[in-house]
Structures are given as C-alpha cells and as structure tokens.
Amino acid sequence: MSAQNAAPSVGDGGAAALQQLAGRHATGYRSVGVMVYDILKDAILSGALLPGQKLRQETLAELIGVSRLPVRSALIQLEADGLVEFHERRGAVVKSLSPAQAAEVYDIRLLLEVEALRLTMAELTDERVARLRELGKAADRQQEGADFVDARTEFYSELYDAANRPVLWEMIEQLRLKVGRYVLGWRLVGDAEHSHTHEQLIEAVASRDVERAVGVLRDHLVGVREAVLELLEAEAADAGGPAPRVRSPR
Amino acid sequence: MSAQNAAPSVGDGGAAALQQLAGRHATGYRSVGVMVYDILKDAILSGALLPGQKLRQETLAELIGVSRLPVRSALIQLEADGLVEFHERRGAVVKSLSPAQAAEVYDIRLLLEVEALRLTMAELTDERVARLRELGKAADRQQEGADFVDARTEFYSELYDAANRPVLWEMIEQLRLKVGRYVLGWRLVGDAEHSHTHEQLIEAVASRDVERAVGVLRDHLVGVREAVLELLEAEAADAGGPAPRVRSPR
DNA sequence: GCACCCCATTCTGGATCCAGAATTCACGAA
DNA sequence: TTCGTGAATTCTGGATCCAGAATGGGGTGC
Numbered sequence: 001m002s003a004q005n006a007a008p009s010v011g012d013g014g015a016a017a018l019q020q021l022a023g024r025h026a027t028g029y030r031s032v033g034v035m036v037y038d039i040l041k042d043a044i045l046s047g048a049l050l051p052g053q054k055l056r057q058e059t060l061a062e063l064i065g066v067s068r069l070p071v072r073s074a075l076i077q078l079e080a081d082g083l084v085e086f087h088e089r090r091g092a093v094v095k096s097l098s099p100a101q102a103a104e105v106y107d108i109r110l111l112l113e114v115e116a117l118r119l120t121m122a123e124l125t126d127e128r129v130a131r132l133r134e135l136g137k138a139a140d141r142q143q144e145g146a147d148f149v150d151a152r153t154e155f156y157s158e159l160y161d162a163a164n165r166p167v168l169w170e171m172i173e174q175l176r177l178k179v180g181r182y183v184l185g186w187r188l189v190g191d192a193e194h195s196h197t198h199e200q201l202i203e204a205v206a207s208r209d210v211e212r213a214v215g216v217l218r219d220h221l222v223g224v225r226e227a228v229l230e231l232l233e234a235e236a237a238d239a240g241g242p243a244p245r246v247r248s249p250r
Numbered sequence: 251m252s253a254q255n256a257a258p259s260v261g262d263g264g265a266a267a268l269q270q271l272a273g274r275h276a277t278g279y280r281s282v283g284v285m286v287y288d289i290l291k292d293a294i295l296s297g298a299l300l301p302g303q304k305l306r307q308e309t310l311a312e313l314i315g316v317s318r319l320p321v322r323s324a325l326i327q328l329e330a331d332g333l334v335e336f337h338e339r340r341g342a343v344v345k346s347l348s349p350a351q352a353a354e355v356y357d358i359r360l361l362l363e364v365e366a367l368r369l370t371m372a373e374l375t376d377e378r379v380a381r382l383r384e385l386g387k388a389a390d391r392q393q394e395g396a397d398f399v400d401a402r403t404e405f406y407s408e409l410y411d412a413a414n415r416p417v418l419w420e421m422i423e424q425l426r427l428k429v430g431r432y433v434l435g436w437r438l439v440g441d442a443e444h445s446h447t448h449e450q451l452i453e454a455v456a457s458r459d460v461e462r463a464v465g466v467l468r469d470h471l472v473g474v475r476e477a478v479l480e481l482l483e484a485e486a487a488d489a490g491g492p493a494p495r496v497r498s499p500r
Numbered sequence: 501g502c503a504c505c506c507c508a509t510t511c512t513g514g515a516t517c518c519a520g521a522a523t524t525c526a527c528g529a530a
Numbered sequence: 531t532t533c534g535t536g537a538a539t540t541c542t543g544g545a546t547c548c549a550g551a552a553t554g555g556g557g558t559g560c
Contacts (some may be wrong), residue, residue: 281543281544282544283543283544316544316545317544317545317546318545318546319543319544319545319546320543320544323543337550339550339551340551340552340553362560470560
C-alpha cells in the first residue's frame, strides 16, 4: 500500500498496483525474466494495466526494481501471448480486444474445448474426479484479480489433462489468456448465476454423461461469450471515458 | 557463398547454411531483431537447424553478424512459436516434435481449418478465386526450403482471409508452423501425388461446392498427417544416428 | 583401474552504456 | 489566432561488459 494509492486512475498507469504485485512475486524465482513476465501478466489480467496503456520499459523496470532488459524479454513473451502489442520504434501497449476478436476466441474455444472434454471423458478416473471437486471448490473461493484466472486455469488444466493432449491444452490456454482480463470484468459486473457452472460440469462429468457435460460446457461458453461481448461493446461505447483509448497519453 | 560450404553436416551445426540465409535476409529490415527472427525461423523450417540442435547465442550472433541481444529476442519469440525450447540456464535447442504431438497438431488443424474453410466459402468472391489460382501456381513452383512453407502460407492466408477471422487464422498459422519443418521432410521423400491437392481444392472452392472442398481439405490433412507420422517414427527409430536427441538432463 | 571430486572454462542471464528515431514543445509567420 | 517548422527531450533498440551457474576435464583417492 503505497502512499499515492489514493487515485489508481488512468494517469497513474496502475503504478501502485504494479508495485504491490511486484512485492508479492518478489521471492524465490529462478530468473528475473520470468518473474517480470509473471508480474506483468498478472497486472494485465487483474486490470492493473488497462488495454491501450503505454508500457514504458524504463518505468516498468523502476517499479519492479530490475533493469530494462528482463522487462523487454517479458514484453516480447507477452506479445507472443497476445497480451501486448509492439509498435515499431514506438514501444509496447496493452493489447485491447475488439468485440469481433473476442467473439472469435469464444467460437474457437467452443470447438476446441468440446473436443477436449470428449477426449477427457473417455479417460476419466475416479481420483481425477475427486481432484476436480477440490479444485472446483478452490476456484470458487478465489475472487480477486489474477488469482481468479489462475485458479480456474488449474481446474480446467486438471480436467483436460485426462485427455492427454498437451498441444490442444496449450491452444485452449492461449485463448483463455486472451480473454482473461475481460472475463474478470464480466465477473465483477455479472450476477452469480454462472457460479454453479463448475458444480454442474463436475456432476455431469462425474456421472460420465458426455452429452450433458458437453451441453453444460457449451452453455457456459456461450453465456460468457455474450456477457463479455456486452461488456466490450459498452466499453467501446464510452470511449474517452474511464477506458483509456490508444490515444495520446502523457 | 562461404568457403567452408563443403560439409553442412550436423557437426557444423548448419553454420554455412545459416550464413547463406543471413546474406539473403540482409537487406531492408526495420529492426535487427525481426531480421534475426526471420533468419532463424527460416533456418529451422528449411532444416538447416535440426531438432535437438543446441543454439548458442554467441555462435548465432557471430554467424549472422549482430550482437547477442537481438538473437535473444528472436529466440524468445521462437520459443513462443514453439520452434525452440529453453532449458533454464542451459540455453536453447531446436524443439523436436513427438509423433503424438504432430498427430495432435493435425487433429486440431482439421477442426480449425474445416471451420475456416466453411466460413470462407460463405464469403468468397470471384476476384479472390482468381488470386487463389495465381497463388496456388506460385506455391507449386516453390520447392526449396522455407520458401516452400512461405508460399503455401500465402495461399492459405488468402484462402482463409475471406472468412475474416484473424484469430482463427493466427491459430492455424501457429499450428502450421509447428509442423512446417517436418512437412518439408515429407515433401522431400514423398511422391508427387499430393501436388494436385491445390488444384482440386481450388476447383471445389471455385465451384462453390462446400462439402467437396471440405472433403478435399480433410483428405489432404489426413494424408499429410499419415506421411509426417511415418517420417517422425522413422526418425525416432534411428535415434543416436544423424538426428541428435534431446539428451537426458544432468 | 575405476570412480569421485574439484577446478577451470564456457555460456547464459543481467546491468549499464550508446546511438538513432519519434514525439513534443516552442517559436515564428501568415 | 492558428498552423507549420525546427530543435530539444525522451524513449526504444542495439552493443558491450560483468557476474553466476553449468559443464567438461583433470587429478586424486580408493
């Protein structure tokens, strides 16, 4: 909690929140580069760094307390993840997702996750179901920032891991990352009706009812898709408002 | 170009071929980093750098004629592309694909490309078909190294571009990249029977016959999948031979 | 003779320094 | 008053330098 935490506005660029994240990640890292990567990823997913935000290497380096080099490494990785965007000789900004792109992400996820779920359910064991119940409950407890995304990632990782399709999971994970920041926004404004999705999904899975499980997953994804699109279009509507556009900051 | 082009064996690490590639990419680049990225990508796709090959930054930097820093940037990007693999504090190696992973890639491509093709054919114009004929012919002319992959990438880019699904295309492109190096190997050993795939696909597309086009695409992907798997399993069989393995840690 | 341990070498990862390009601010002219 | 031009500042991208870890070789002990 730094002193100038009073106004986590656009102007401060999420500096205070970023320093907090830096503190939480400070310990036990093999290399500084991956630490910075994790910090920045969390910052974007948690909303501390908003889409369109300019990411000046010098500033980030100072806030985290490292040199510019690992920051550059992390930014390059994040670019590959689709979370930031490089403008040649003009620096990096947090990538924003258009409604159309978000829609695409969910369409593709539908294809891939249904496939993964079917494959998973052919290889499911009782122990895995038990672990899923645990992770599902743990995920429902996590409500803040990047932990929310991480917990759910763990859940789905365990679920789809039964399919033993690492490449498929990698693709799904990439797609989930792209919309991670917006799902968080959806959770904040959304009602709790979707919170039972995990339970429904787990029960369908546990009872080995493939079609029902696929149905729950499909409904869930379609529902989130709608909510995220609504959020994105609302955000696009009041451009110039609290949502910082790609326009000139400074 | 270089004098010691005599023995492009595994021992030389593709140094001569890499220097050639460096020469071809030398001109007109905005930044050194992306140049190095292109060079290394081409080197891996063309087979100048073989899976399992150690990628020492100093050596690569000297061969290309730049400092180690842009090499590092390029390697990080290539890691995100799934073409190289970092071993913490032990450097990078060209990533090798297991038969199972290759099979996965083709399974996912089948899902995504069929979807992309369907979407494309709903939005197809005559001009695009004409351009596809051109690109198809151009692709069939390219037979060497990374150009082979690039030309086909251009073709499929034009094809799926009609669908106007950038994220979907990005995913497909990623998957194609992962198997690019092996497809090349398949082409080298494979017969020419598949060379008519482009024509068949274009004709089906031109006649607006969705199901036939999907059928051609599906057959093509399944066929290539089989061939690549055969190649990979043969390669895995003579491990310890010319193909350097990933070596046990420690 | 073989195996284990220690030391030297090498290479990665990080920090600091430098050059080129872009943005911004200021000044002047229309 | 406003627009255009030019210079200064700032920031990215690249090069060089340094520290720490891993590997390989050599020596020694069993």
